[in-house]
Structures are given as C-alpha cells and as structure tokens.
Amino acid sequence: MASVTLRGIRKAFDRTEIIKGIDLDIADKEFVVFVGPSGCGKSTLLRLIAGLEDVSAGEILIDGRVVNNTAPKDRNIAMVFQSYALYPHMTVARNMGFGLRAAKTPTSEIDRRVGEAAAMLGLESLLQRRPGELSGGQRQRVAMGRAIVRDPEVFLFDEPLSNLDAQLRNQVRTDIKKLHQQVRTTSIYVTHDQVEAMTLADRIVLLRDGRIEQVGTPIELFTCPANRFVARFIGSPSMNIIPAQIDDNEIVLPWMRLPTPPLATRPTDGRIELGIRPDDLLTGAACHSVPEAYRFTAEVRVVEPMGAESQLIVSVGGQDLQLRLMGRLFPKPGERIACALDPAELHVFDATTGVAIGQRHISLQ
Amino acid sequence: MKIVRPGRVIGFTLLALGGIVMIMPLLFMLVTSLKSNSEIYELHVLPREPTLGNYIEILTHSHFARWFLVSFVVAAVSTVSVLFFDSLIGYTLAKFRFRGSGVVFVAILSTLMIPTEMLVIPWYVMAKSMGWLDSIWGIMFPGMMTGFGVFLMRQFFAGVPDELLDAARIDGLGEFEIFWKVALPLVTPALSALAIFAFLGNWTAFLWPLIVTTSPNLYTVPVGLASLSGEFQTDWEMIMTGSSIATIPTLLVFILLQRNIVNGITLSGLKG
Numbered sequence: 001m002a003s004v005t006l007r008g009i010r011k012a013f014d015r016t017e018i019i020k021g022i023d024l025d026i027a028d029k030e031f032v033v034f035v036g037p038s039g040c041g042k043s044t045l046l047r048l049i050a051g052l053e054d055v056s057a058g059e060i061l062i063d064g065r066v067v068n069n070t071a072p073k074d075r076n077i078a079m080v081f082q083s084y085a086l087y088p089h090m091t092v093a094r095n096m097g098f099g100l101r102a103a104k105t106p107t108s109e110i111d112r113r114v115g116e117a118a119a120m121l122g123l124e125s126l127l128q129r130r131p132g133e134l135s136g137g138q139r140q141r142v143a144m145g146r147a148i149v150r151d152p153e154v155f156l157f158d159e160p161l162s163n164l165d166a167q168l169r170n171q172v173r174t175d176i177k178k179l180h181q182q183v184r185t186t187s188i189y190v191t192h193d194q195v196e197a198m199t200l201a202d203r204i205v206l207l208r209d210g211r212i213e214q215v216g217t218p219i220e221l222f223t224c225p226a227n228r229f230v231a232r233f234i235g236s237p238s239m240n241i242i243p244a245q246i247d248d249n250e251i252v253l254p255w256m257r258l259p260t261p262p263l264a265t266r267p268t269d270g271r272i273e274l275g276i277r278p279d280d281l282l283t284g285a286a287c288h289s290v291p292e293a294y295r296f297t298a299e300v301r302v303v304e305p306m307g308a309e310s311q312l313i314v315s316v317g318g319q320d321l322q323l324r325l326m327g328r329l330f331p332k333p334g335e336r337i338a339c340a341l342d343p344a345e346l347h348v349f350d351a352t353t354g355v356a357i358g359q360r361h362i363s364l365q
Numbered sequence: 366m367k368i369v370r371p372g373r374v375i376g377f378t379l380l381a382l383g384g385i386v387m388i389m390p391l392l393f394m395l396v397t398s399l400k401s402n403s404e405i406y407e408l409h410v411l412p413r414e415p416t417l418g419n420y421i422e423i424l425t426h427s428h429f430a431r432w433f434l435v436s437f438v439v440a441a442v443s444t445v446s447v448l449f450f451d452s453l454i455g456y457t458l459a460k461f462r463f464r465g466s467g468v469v470f471v472a473i474l475s476t477l478m479i480p481t482e483m484l485v486i487p488w489y490v491m492a493k494s495m496g497w498l499d500s501i502w503g504i505m506f507p508g509m510m511t512g513f514g515v516f517l518m519r520q521f522f523a524g525v526p527d528e529l530l531d532a533a534r535i536d537g538l539g540e541f542e543i544f545w546k547v548a549l550p551l552v553t554p555a556l557s558a559l560a561i562f563a564f565l566g567n568w569t570a571f572l573w574p575l576i577v578t579t580s581p582n583l584y585t586v587p588v589g590l591a592s593l594s595g596e597f598q599t600d601w602e603m604i605m606t607g608s609s610i611a612t613i614p615t616l617l618v619f620i621l622l623q624r625n626i627v628n629g630i631t632l633s634g635l636k637g
Contacts, residue, residue, distance in 0.1 A: 072531075
C-alpha cells in the first residue's frame, strides 16, 4: 500500500505540452479516478505515474520516494490496459504469472498466487486457455488477475471498460469496486465516462487540457462544481445552462426574473449563466413547494420515455431545457406544463470566465 | 442441382495449367535421375530400366556429399542470422523513436534496389582484404542480413500493439527480453516466411559462391553441379541426380514452415 504524490508535473511531446502542471496527493488505499474529455491528458498522466513515459518537469513520489528515474518494474505498480494487453501466445495462467516469473519468484509461489487471484476472480476453469478463446469480460478479468498477482502498491487502470458492451461494463465495474474493497490497494483509474467516475471513485480528478479543473468526492463535484465545465461534465443528462443578466437585485432570464441569490462576486458586465440540473427542474405538483417567482410554464418539445422515468426537452422563451420526469406517465409534445426552478439548487457562473460564483461556492469557501 | 460458375471453372483451369507448368521440369529432373547414361537422350518419358545407380555414384564417387554439407551449413547459418538480426533491426525501427530512424530505414530499404551483380565486386574486395577468400565464412557473410528481411519484419512488428510491450515493461522485462519473449512469438508467420526466403536464397545462390571459392571441396551444390558441365561433355544424369537431392532440404523447409504462415498466431489477446 502506498500514497502517490504529483508535484508540478509537466509533460511535452516535441513542442506540444500535454500536461501543464499537475499537483495532486493521493492517499494510501484511496480510489482516485482521472476523468475528462478526449485529449485532456488523463492517460498520459497515468503513463507518467507508471513510468512508461518520462516527465518533462516535476516529481512523482510513490510511498514518499521520488520515482522519476525508476523503471516501471521497480515502481511496484500494476496496470490494466484498455486493450487488456494479454500475451496472445500464453495461457491465462502464464499471462498472470508472467511478471512473477520475470522476477524469478519460485514456481510454487507463482502457482499459489495465480491460484488465489483466479479464485478471487472466478477464473479457475480458464487457466489453461489462451486469451483468444476468452470473451471480452473474461479477458478483462484476466488482465485484473495479472495485476492482482503481483501484489502491487498501486493499481493503475487505463479505461479498462471501454471495450466492453454496456451490460458487461456495469458488471465489471461492480467487480472492480468489490475488488478494491477487498484488497484496499491504492488505485488510480482513468476514464472518459463520468458514470464510471461517479460510481467508482473515492475522489474524482477532473482534467481538461492538461490541467486539473477540480478535485473532490463525486458528490462534491456534482453538487458544488467549481466552474461551468465541471458542471456540464459531471451528471447525466448534463446541467442546463441559461444565459442571464444581473440587473440590480434580480437575475433576468429570457422569460422571467428571479431574486438574486447571494454571490461571491459580481461580474462587472453583469453577464452570468444560470445552471440547473435536469433533476432540479420541478414539474407538476412539486412546483408548489417553491415560491411563485420561480415558477413558469413551458412547452414540451421532445419526450424520451425510459420506463421508470422520462427525459423531456421543454422550451421556454426560446431556450431549451432538459428535465427528468419520474413515473410512467408523461405529457405529449406540444403540451404546456407547469415548471419551476428549485432555488436551493441553482448554480451561478460568471459568463466570461465560467467560474462558479453562486451560493454553494460561498458556503464552500 | 449444383450451379457451376464459369469464373470458377476458368480459374481452376488456369491454376491447374500453372501447376503443370511448374511441376513438369521437376518431374523431368526426377525421371532423368533414374535413367542410365545410355537412356538420357531418348525421348520416352519413363525410364525403361529405372536405376538408383546415379544416386550411388554421385554420393560415393564425387564431392557431392561435401558440397551438400557446405551448402547446408551456409544456408542454415545465414538463415538463423537473418532471422535474428533482421527481426532485431526491424523491431527497433518499428518500436523505438530515435533521431535518424527514418533515414536508417530508408537507407536499408534502398539496398533492395542494388542487384547482386553490382555487389560482387565490393564483396570480393572486402573478402580479399579480410582474408576470407575461398572459405565458408567468405561464402556466407554477404547473406547474413538482408534489407528485405528488415523491411518485412519492421512491417510485421509495427502491427504488434504497443500496449503489449508496455505490459511487459510493467511486468519487469528488459527491452531485449520484451523483444525475445513477447514481440518475437507474435510474428512467427513473418519469421517463417523470412526463413523460407533466406534458406532458398542461400541454398540456390550461385554467382557469389562461384566467385569466392576456388577449392572444389568448398563448392556449394549449385556451383558443384555446374562444374559437372564441361566444355566437351556434360553428365546430365549426374546433374539431374544432384539437383533432385538438392531439392529435398528446400521442400522440407517449405513443408515445415508453410503451416506456420497459414495458421500464424493472431493477435487475439487484445480486444476483439
């Protein structure tokens, strides 16, 4: 078990800087997820920690020891790759024991550890098969087995679920969570899928363009996004963003005026963006729980029934808003329905910088 | 009723004709080797009195066994050398980025455009200055690495996913071990093809062994058989017998390795 510390990490390929200064402390036994859109540098950061790439500047510490010049094999890490990267010409058992064999571990010890990992992951019956004879989910479990067998201080996962179909993905995601609860090894997990990030992480590190946008628990990122980018990235469907103007003590929306909530700062030009999650847009009887000023009527444009709930797109004042309607009954397109903004769940962003300036941000400070 | 497509019929007919054209000289060679000296200029196809006398004669009363040995050593050593060095260079060019790697690759590729006939003089000068004339080493040194092999192996290694090599790095292997234990087993089809090319090329090489050797006990099979063809008399039955024997190793190499090319291990440990 070990902590991982990144200090001022930078990485450039030729003249293109991919990682632009990252500072991060990952505690022992923690499960941290790096999430962000394609090209944000999350996989590169993981490869830097693994030692598969050299840092251009900064220090990487594993268990308090600087490992910048340490070879991957001496960093005591194990990595699960996106493509699983199983050796096609070896059986499952040999794949799992390959690292130990390279380290000249006695055969009896290799067999014992491979057996234990196989039992943990339900792979006993597959040990003599080759990767080509396994399904995607089984290959993924073998890749995890190979990592477990080495008993590393840190697990690194590089988008391990992205090649699985949706159903299998949920199952393997649960397996990974169970595995972490069982072995409690410090884990760093890279994904572009915010659902994976939310469900797995103790803490999420949201990256964009080689920089950290926000670090926090999944609930912190969901409820108190530091800026518009985080707000839009975390949560599905995405947060509604409505352009607005602060006028004296009112927020002017294209179709209504709201009392201004407490703000950390006021943009000089008064231009803001109001954010509201689809779940916090109330409809029907629920609207009566909020003051009159927050209620309005909107026209239903699109209805996407999903069984237990429906996703709606409604239009008001030329603005499309997404909302979620629980239950099996839903309106028809063209109908007008009563809606309301939940005042406790409003997010306010500076329209120019995108930084959160709303009440939640104040309470965080 | 089964429908016979005319395209298929034409295709198979052409293939059959091609096959016959290929196999006829081989059969003629084999048949002639079984004829006695008095029969070889007669036009009938099958020998009237088939005899193994030519085989006994060539194996006991000539240098043939020696030539066979020399040829085998040259072809085997060159093939092993080509497989090792060409794949090592190909791997390096495919998987490592270093200053000038592109230039090195183009330089190696450009050697493919130079015909052997142009190279024998520099080779000869080199062999002479190194004292390699009329020696086994002299025969085989030019064939120990080939530009074609480097090119072939580089292309195959380029298809080996980098993630596999990274996985091996994390598993604790050194760079040479990664090449040897992870990358090389994945390109066995290419290695088999290259082995066939290298063995055939060296086994049938004629011009360079002819130039570099002078002692009859250092001749390779092609050079030795050519020496049986004299100004006034040619031992056709001996040449055909020697050629028949010389075909055996190439056939064996082909039969042993062709299955590998067809059933090569696919990269199925990856997503799929």
